Amino acid sequence: MSKLKKLLSKLHISTQNFLGYPVSKDFDIDEVLPFFQYPINNLGDPFVDSTYGVNSNELEREVVSYFASLFNAPEDNWWGYVTNGGSEGNLYSLYLAREKYPEGIVYYSDSTHYSVRKNLHVLNIPNITIKSQPNGEMDYQDLHQTISQHRNVPVIIVANIGTTMTEAVDDVSKIKAVLKNLAVQRSYIHCDGALGGIVNAHTPNAKKFDFSANVDSITLSGHKFIGSPIPSGVVIVKKANRDRIALSISYTGSLDTTITGSRNGHSPIILWNALQQFGEHGLKRRVQHCLNLAEYTLSVLKNNGVEAWKNPYAITVVLPPQPKTIQQRWQLATEESMSHIICMPNVTKEQINDVVNHIVNHGNLTFPEKDTNFTDEFSNTSNIFHV
Numbered sequence: 001m002s003k004l005k006k007l008l009s010k011l012h013i014s015t016q017n018f019l020g021y022p023v024s025k026d027f028d029i030d031e032v033l034p035f036f037q038y039p040i041n042n043l044g045d046p047f048v049d050s051t052y053g054v055n056s057n058e059l060e061r062e063v064v065s066y067f068a069s070l071f072n073a074p075e076d077n078w079w080g081y082v083t084n085g086g087s088e089g090n091l092y093s094l095y096l097a098r099e100k101y102p103e104g105i106v107y108y109s110d111s112t113h114y115s116v117r118k119n120l121h122v123l124n125i126p127n128i129t130i131k132s133q134p135n136g137e138m139d140y141q142d143l144h145q146t147i148s149q150h151r152n153v154p155v156i157i158v159a160n161i162g163t164t165m166t167e168a169v170d171d172v173s174k175i176k177a178v179l180k181n182l183a184v185q186r187s188y189i190h191c192d193g194a195l196g197g198i199v200n201a202h203t204p205n206a207k208k209f210d211f212s213a214n215v216d217s218i219t220l221s222g223h224k225f226i227g228s229p230i231p232s233g234v235v236i237v238k239k240a241n242r243d244r245i246a247l248s249i250s251y252t253g254s255l256d257t258t259i260t261g262s263r264n265g266h267s268p269i270i271l272w273n274a275l276q277q278f279g280e281h282g283l284k285r286r287v288q289h290c291l292n293l294a295e296y297t298l299s300v301l302k303n304n305g306v307e308a309w310k311n312p313y314a315i316t317v318v319l320p321p322q323p324k325t326i327q328q329r330w331q332l333a334t335e336e337s338m339s340h341i342i343c344m345p346n347v348t349k350e351q352i353n354d355v356v357n358h359i360v361n362h363g364n365l366t367f368p369e370k371d372t373n374f375t376d377e378f379s380n381t382s383n384i385f386h387v
């Protein structure tokens with residue numbers, strides 16, 4: 001077999017049993033395949049046409065507009081673009097925050113995605129890590145106490161709309177209450193919604209995190225919930241903040257408002273097509289499927305004696321750290337203290353039954369000893385965390 005054929009069959013097999021990373025696999029690729037014959041490049045700002053004509057800027061603008069309106073962006077004061085993923089969106093948002101408040105300090109919980117710490121290092125912004133609660137949500141008391149020691153310095157917050165391991169949602173209204181209580185005058189709130197952004201926006205009763213709660217930027221990943229086969233993402237920001245960094249480039253005829261100059265023009269087509277195929281109704285149905293399946297997963301795990309729990313409105317089910325064989329077989333992301341199953345749109349009850357069987361027979365049913373309090377606290381999460 002040729003190397004490419006071998007790789008293809010390996011990818012085919014490893015895509016089938018894939019329960020630990022937030023990737024959808026039900027994406028219909030046929031309509032977008034013909035576009036791969038062309039050197040599409042959305043050079044520069046999607047809202048300013050450049051002299052490079054082989055682009056998909058128009059579809060990119062529609063994708064960005066869709067998310068701007070989903071997140072209630074202020075009508076005349078938003079801007080955004082299709083990125084290479086959630087990490088780039090975090091980098092971009094923190095870049096705008098730093099340009100707005102060059103002397104600011106960034107606060108983020110210790111459950112935050114690793115890209116944030118790296119981006120802060122790249123941007124060289126002073127930052128302080130805030131404790132998380134056991135469910136992965138920011139500890140607002142610690143936030144209050146920490147900011148109170150730097151009240152004269154602008155506050156930049158990274159709020160998680162779904163942390164990577166437990167899909168905990170930081171409560172923007174509680175964060176704002178902290179800022180108000182300390183009379184903080186200058187603040188910037190960025191929401192990292194890589195996986196949870198779309199799920200949350202389509203979940204009735206979930207905590208509100210969008211521009212109507214007066215946040216400053218939101219990012220999400222396009223290959224997670226939507227399921228683009230190429231990593232991608234979307235960042236939505238306030239236009240006034242983007243204007244601060246805009247430079248005109250005569251060589252391309254566009255504005256240098258994005259992190260990279262040449263930009264992937266296929267991803268906007270893929271995302272546009274997915275949004276078109278699903279429609280609002282389809283997206284809501286996908287979210288509902290995931291939520292229902294997560295409830296199902298939690299209940300079969302518990303009924304079979306596995307100490308599992310999940311956050312409210314989350315599609316991620318947290319379980320005791322599993323042995324290597326189970327991690328590898330199902331590609332379960334695992335940290336020292338936990339593993340998780342993410343109930344993505346394509347995951348089925350049959351797969352859940354299989355993985356539960358495997359865990360019950362060969363896996364760890366309980367959390368390690370040192371986490372006893374932690375699990376006690378979570379034996380009845382629905383009472384504790386439903387607001």
Ligand SMILES: *Cc1c(COP(=O)(O)O)cnc(C)c1O
Nearest residue numbers: 085086087113162163164194221
């Ligand atoms: C996946 C993820 C990211 C990074 O997104 P990429 O698209 O992989 O760059 C950032 N934040 C959170 C919470 C994530 O889950």
